[in-house]
Amino acid sequence: MLFLPFLTMPLLAQQDYFFPEKTFFKEGVPTPGEFLGYEIGDFHTRHDRLVAYFYELARISDRIHIQEIGMTYEQRPMIIATITSPQNYNNLENIRQEHLQLIDPQVSLPAMGQMPVIIQLGYNVHGNEPSSSEAAMLTAYYLTASEDPEVLRYLEDAVIFVEPVLNPDGRDRHTNWANMHRGFPPVADANDREHNEVWPSGRVNHYWFDLNRDWLPLVHVESQARLKFYHTWYPNVVTDFHEMGTNSTYFFEPTKPFGSENPIIPRSNYDDLNNLLAPYFANAMDDIGSLYFTKEVFDNSYPGYGSTYPDIQGGLGLVFEQASSRGHLQESIHGEVSFAFTIRNHLVNSLATIKGTVENKEIFLRHQREFFGGAVKQADGHYASGYVFGDAGDRNRTKAFMDLLLQHKIKVYETGRDIESNNKTFGAGTSYIVPGNQPQFRMVATMFDTVTTFHDSLFYDTSAWSMVHAYGLPSSAINKRAWRNVSLGQQIDSTFLNSQSFPVLRSDYAYLFSWQDYNAPGVLHELQKKGIIAKTAFKPFSIETLEGIKEFSNGSILVPVEIQKMPAEELHSLMSDLAKTHKISIEAVKGGFSTTGIDLGSSSFENLEVPKPLMLIGEGISQYEAGEIWYLMDSKLGMPLTKVDILDFNRVKLENYNELILVNGNYGLLREKDVQKIKNWVEQGNTLILQKSAVTWGITNKLIAEELKVKKDTVTEDAPSLRLDYGSAEAIEGAKVIGGSMYRVDLDITHPLGFGYTNRDLVVYRNSNILLNPVKNPYSTVAVYKNDPLVSGYISSDNLQKLPGTASVLVSKLGSGRVISFVDNPNFRGTWYGTNKLFFNALFFGPIIEVPEVRE
Structure with a gap:
């Protein structure tokens, strides 16, 4: 590898370093260094300055135009620069409309020889991998100012979108850290504070999520805005630039053959397109003397990355990874890695992407055309002609899933009549159909199909992503014979999702609403925030409402009128507002006598305490899982969550809270007296909520007396020692990890943690090897793995044998309080609507859970 020995250098030297020799630039177009006041690589550029530079280029040049596609949570603009010839820009809408014909097999084939190819260069989705955004500025300058005939041809033959920062909030978190700790001269020692961020890192967005996993679930505003733009154009090539460990070199595609590839994608994507561009990247890296590798490690299977989602839309997604300076200069086994060096690596591959795509543009355009036509043909040979889904008791969760499908441009229809499929009844008006025969068939299969056989046993990330299971919705594939009897109703659009009204009649006695609806917890929190007394039902009942007899299951919420401090008229107005805002049915009753x-007035209705939660965060604790809970409580409940750094726990007065949340992580920073403080607090009647490795921490510290399930291999003294090839270690040991897959558990729906569920069969997500035996108290193992639990994803046969009968959710008594243990994460990536309710139940019903005594 070649490294830049000095960070600061004159402009001419920097141009020679970054750009090809004999490049001539138009006068009057400022370099990034001229605009910023420092040369690229000397400092990390703040997002606002980076955006300002792009606007300055657009002010000066007619080759580049800027649009804002959204705003982050911290109100930073998300921009995309369109860089193309002035002639193309003046004809941009016609180019877009012509390009969209490629994805519609029903329209005639356009003349692809005359069409510009669409390239989208995406940078810096992980905020603490910052070199790519600096490269984005240099790329934009090069395309805007270069007078090279080859560059002018790029602009004629391509429309190039540059998204310089995919994660503005995370980038600025890291940028400020690196700049505030920069030494003069810079410190290359890896132990220096500059190279070691505090928690949370700049990798994640405002809510501590990894946005590079969010292209499929679309949880966050950044991803939603990005995908909306994506589907207005369907780019042919999309880049995704990253950084990795400082002792690495540089990676570009192709990735590991077969084992890391998505089986729903045509082989031509991997065999032809990836290999088509690889020589361009190799030549670019060879020219500057940088070491690189291909065909290893990185994942092309999970469809939610920026480098994989385009593959399922007829484009080519490309991941680039390189050794990071994690600051301005850092030691490595290859020498000192400078920030400028990492920027140059990504710059030359940005330009190589453009060159390779333009020189092969007809291949990319034709591939996209054939991809969507092939999708319809592939659908014809698929085992299912379509899919039906829906939960009549939870329309908001059903609509949330439909909204996800629509964002991915999947066609959804109402059911014209009731459907019987897979021993389930899907009612007209409450269930919906997705035909397989549509251009987005491969996205349809991604959303509904499950996969349990794989080429490989090693996964860079999750091995299961069937979103209908993540939403916990009843669903069924419809085979070709049954499809003949399917009647498609109205096609669903975004207006349909918001069309229904929820009027609330006035009662002077009480209001009731079901806990089955996903939005019910948000309504309950709003009521408690107003000081309204609410109760929950521990047993089912039916009652005469002002609109007829209605049935209510366990967990249903009762709001009596007379016991409230709020006048009846004001309470009715509040109920009406909440029903309208949360799109939930609230029933009015005349009296308290139930029909069944x-x-x-039964004692089986219990008053609900107002949750006062606190969550420990900080060093050693999973920023992802903590962020998932923070996001969930902000976005779904509107409930403030107190987040306390683990180092500050000693000053916290726990008596001000009634719930303490510990997610996956290492809690070794808690001292013995801190553990005793937690134990005393729980014994006084409070609730401790543990998740994943926090459960094992609770066992180790004797807060709960549960048992880990440990399988010990029996080895006799005279048995020969097992001998395995050294080269097989990674595959064998990696296969032992449960890295992310879906399973069925049996859920006790009579337990408060199971309130709101009507089916004992529940799909959970597991990405750990933690196995717990059921609780000795027979009433306290709330969810247990079924005998044949695997739904989708990879698990070794040995691990699969261990799972049945182990606990997924359990409750342990501790004095007058309780410890709720989630062995599996119910809030994974903010998209597991199907298990979110388990966490909601812990939050709202935890304080009223009693562990029944078992009599001898």
């Missing part, structure tokens, strides 16, 4: 089951 418990009456409204």
Whole structure:
């Protein structure tokens, strides 16, 4: 590798370093260094200055135009620069409309020889991998100012989109860290504070999520805005630039053959397109003397990356990874890695992407055309002609899933009549159909199909992504014979999702609403925020409402009128507003006498405490899982969450809270007296919520007396020692990890943690090897793995044998309080609507959970 020995250098030297020799630039177009006041690589550029530079280029040049596609949570603009010839820009809408014909097999084939190819260069989705955004400025300058005939041809033959920062909030978090700790001269020692961020890192967005996993679930505003733009153009090539460990070199595609590839994608994507561009990247890296590798490690299977989502849309997604300086200069086994060096690596591959795509543009355009036509043909040979889904008791969760499908441009229809499929009834008006025969068939299969056989046993990330299971929705594939009897109703659009109204009649006695609806917890929190007394039902009942007899299951919420401090008229207005805002049915009753089951004055209705949660965060604790809970409580409940750094725990007065949340992580920073403080607090009647490795921490520190399930191999003294090839270690040991897959558990829906569920069969997500035996108290293992648990994803046969009968959710008694243990993460990546309710239940019902005594 060649490294830049000095950070600061004159402009001419920097141009010679970054750009090809004999490049001539138009006068009057400022370099990034001229605009910023320092040369690229000397400092990390703040997002606002980076955006300002792009606007300055657009002010000066007619080759580049800027648009804002959205705003982050911290109100930073998300921009995309369109760089093309002035002639193309003046005809941009016609170019877009012509390009969209490629994805519609029903329209005639356009003359692709005359069409510009669409390239989208995406940078810096992980905020603490900052070199690519600096490269984005240099790329934009090069395309805007270069007078090279080859560059002018690029602008004629391509429309190039540059998204300089995919994660503005995370980038600025890291930028400020690196700049505030920069030494003069810079310190290359890896132990220096500059190279070691505090928690949370700049990798993640405002809510501590990894946005590079969010292209499929679309949880966050950044991803939603990005995908909306993506589907207005369907780029042919999309880049995704990253950084990795400082002792690495540089990676570009192709990735590992077969084992890391998505089986729904045509082989031509991997065999032809990836290999088509690889020589361009190799030549670019050879020219500057940088070491690189291909065909290893990185994942092309999970469809939610910036480098894989385009593959399922007829384009080519490309991941680039390189050794990071994690600051301005850092030691490595290859020598000192400078920030400028890493910037140059990504710059030359940005330009190589453009060159390779333009020189092969007809291949990319034709591939996209054939991709969507092939999708319809592939659908014809698929085992399912379509899919039906829906939960009549939870329309908001059903609509949330439909909204996800629509964002991915999947066609959805109402059911014209009831459908019987897979021993389930899907009712007209409450269930929906997705035909397989549509251009987005491969996205349809991604959303609904499950996969349990794989080429490989090693996964860079999750091995299961069937989103209908993540949403916990009843669903069924419809085979070709049954499809003949399917009647498609109205096609669903975004207006349909918001069309239904929820009027609330006035009652002077009580209001009721079901806990089955996903939005019910948000309504309950709003009521408690207003000081309204609410109760929950521990048994089912039916009652005469002002609109007829209605049935209510465990967990249903009762709001009596007379016991409230709020006047009846004001309470009715509040109920009406909440029903409208949260799109939930709220029923009014005249009296408390039930037609079946418990009456409204029964002791089986219990008053609900107002949750006062606190969550420990900080060093050693998973920023992802903590962020998932923070996001969930902000976005779904509107409930403030107190987040306390683990180092500050000693000053916290726990008596001000009634729930303490510990997610996956290492809690070794808690001292013995801190553990005793937590134990005393729980014993006084409070609730401790543990997740994943925090459960094992609770066992180790004797807060709970549960048992880890340990399988010990029996080895006799005279048995020969097992001998394995050294080269097989990675595959064999990696296969032992449960890296992310879906399983069925049996859920006790009579337990408060199971309230709101009507089916004992629940799909959970598991990405750990933690196995717990059921609780000795027979009433306290809330969810247990079924005998044949695997739904989708990879698991070794040995691990699969261990899972059945182990606990997924359990409750342990501790004095007058309780410890709720989630062995699996119910809030994975903010998109597991199907298990979110388990966490909601822990939050709202935890304080009223009693662990029944077992009599001898």
